[in-house]
Amino acid sequence: MILQGKNVVLGVTGGIAIYKAVDLCSKLVQAGANVDVIMTEAATHFVTPLPFQTLTKRPVSVDMFQLLRDTEMAHISLSKKADVLVIAPATANTIAKLALGLADNLLTSTALASRAPLVIAPAMDADMWAHPATQQNVQLLRSRGAVFVGPARGRLASGRMGQGRLAPIEDILGAIRQTLGSKGPLAGVRVLVTAGGTQEPLDPVRHIGNRSSGKMGYALAEAARDMGAQVILVSAPTCLAPVFGVEMLHVRTAAEMHRAVMERLSQVDVLIMAAAVADYRPKHAAVQKIKKGAKGLVLELERTEDILGAVAKARPSLGKPRVVVGFAAETEDLLKNAREKMHRKKVDLLVANDVSAPDSGFGVETNRVVLLAPGKKEEALPLLPKFEVAERVLSKVAALLEAE
Ligand SMILES: Cc1cc2nc3c(=O)[nH]c(=O)nc-3n(C[C@H](O)[C@H](O)[C@H](O)COP(=O)(O)O)c2cc1C
Incomplete structure (x- = not known):
């Protein structure tokens, strides 16, 4: 701190x-x-x-x-x-x-x-x-x-x-x-962080969401600001207060988050995708509130935009962002899934967290994560407050920028 x-x-x-x-x-x-x-x-x-x-x-x-x-x-x-x-x-x-x-x-x-x-x-x-x-x-x-x-x-x-x-x-x-922190290790670096859980509308009053509180992403935005970075926080709906000194962009759906990230991609040095982005959305959102019927309800879902996939495609021609950090929230086979995601999404750093533990992941103040980087030894961090996890992640980001 x-x-x-x-x-x-x-x-x-x-x-x-x-x-x-x-x-x-x-x-x-x-x-x-x-x-x-x-x-x-x-x-x-x-x-x-x-x-x-x-x-x-x-x-x-x-x-x-x-x-x-x-x-x-x-x-x-x-x-x-x-x-x-x-x-x-x-x-x-x-x-x-x-x-x-x-x-x-x-x-x-x-x-x-x-x-x-x-x-x-x-x-x-x-x-x-x-x-x-x-x-x-x-x-x-x-x-x-x-x-x-x-x-x-x-x-x-x-x-x-x-x-x-x-x-x-x-x-x-x-x-x-x-x-x-204005002269800190990220002075002059532009960082975009995504946070929170996206909401995919079913009708005007309901959505499909997830349990992400946004705390990890907000902690990353604060910690990056404290290290001297200029920060943009693209936030899905959360209960958290805006972060002082950080440009806030509020979005709701995966599609809106995709648009917000892609529009700013060429302006940022570092992208940290900490948001829990929906993988599926209702294919047809009802215009009026869906009425309760006697029978069950079948919903048809379609895939949402793959933001990290799109970033991986755009990066070679843009030359930006210089560093991309992904998050993998898993409930089983944490490291196997995380390694696979790191290679598939071509990220420079992957933060893997086991969200099945009661003291780690969604909604709580602490996180227990493993940091993975291509060609580097995996580093398991102890249970830490989310802000300290954020500081450790950003120190790695600063080292990656320096090593370029
Ligand atoms: C009850 C009361 C409330 C005051 N509240 C304020 C205030 O909120 N802001 C302000 O600029 N001055 C306020 N003042 C006026 C200042 O106290 C006054 O200008 C004083 O000279 C300030 O001295 P200082 O700047 O050395 O502390 C208030 C005065 C009183 C009597």
Whole structure:
């Protein structure tokens, strides 16, 4: 996980969304980051430093002129050790000061002294956000490389609807992870991941589907983003939230997924087919809802598009993708079937998972997989969280790209 051992300076300013910063702080600590919190004086009117200090197990800095235990100046030491400076929530006032280069409190002084990447999550009243002064300040900070996440639309503290809510914490974490990983082993690499189980309509209200949750594919998209890749996620319907920093394409059927993948094939360096694509679809989807009858119902099915087969055919002339990764979900003869699929589909890496085990495969948080590559020794990974499986797969992809 990219946040493990990273030094995150979390600046907290005086906005009503501050209570959400406590959750952000907790999640950063849980992800293994060393978090130093700086609060503005206004922020301390909303919450005390206590929750941040308790969660980080470190003193919270507020006062620039506080006598220090050692002789190091807080704004200099924090600015130099930071791998990333995050300001969440960021008030209109602090954004304006950052744009001007003011250094009138510990947070703005630290920001001015730091060369670490800056992630800003604004939260304010919709009119404050829309004001030309704020918009110009945001543009100026963006042009200097600051990463803005949010604000989101929705109900504001005033009771009005509008743009000004703090971005979801998952998105702020996504922006921090993407920023930290931007120079990672997949920097500049374009990766397309497919995820989820396709749905083949029977009638307007029913479909043939499968039990894929999409978790493996979404984990791959997140992990690729954290390693610096530009990611497109072609997703069949899932219950999962969109992945921050990833271009999302929503599809439903195997035919739609086939079209989405083939249209983008020449633009991507890596294709990872983690979706569970239907092999068959109803030959005729009924226009109206099928009525219950006294007798049984016979359905005629036809083959769907073979996406990996089509990719294998198109690859030699396109010269893209440089690396193709397939997944094989099997309930019997795992390795025999996986080896056969690897050769038939001409993939560079095949991830074989036994979906019959209760702790591996569809719907669960963990996976037990074997990695197969032509001419290479098979590698059986232990039971791992899907995100760690994703990281291992992508490390192999990075090695394959390098070996080209
Ligand atoms: C109850 C209350 C809620 C506020 N909420 C916000 C807010 O959500 N966003 C914002 O930009 N300012 C908000 N303000 C105004 C800021 O607190 C004010 O501009 C302050 O000077 C910000 O200081 P700081 O940027 O140093 O933290 C609020 C003020 C009050 C009294």
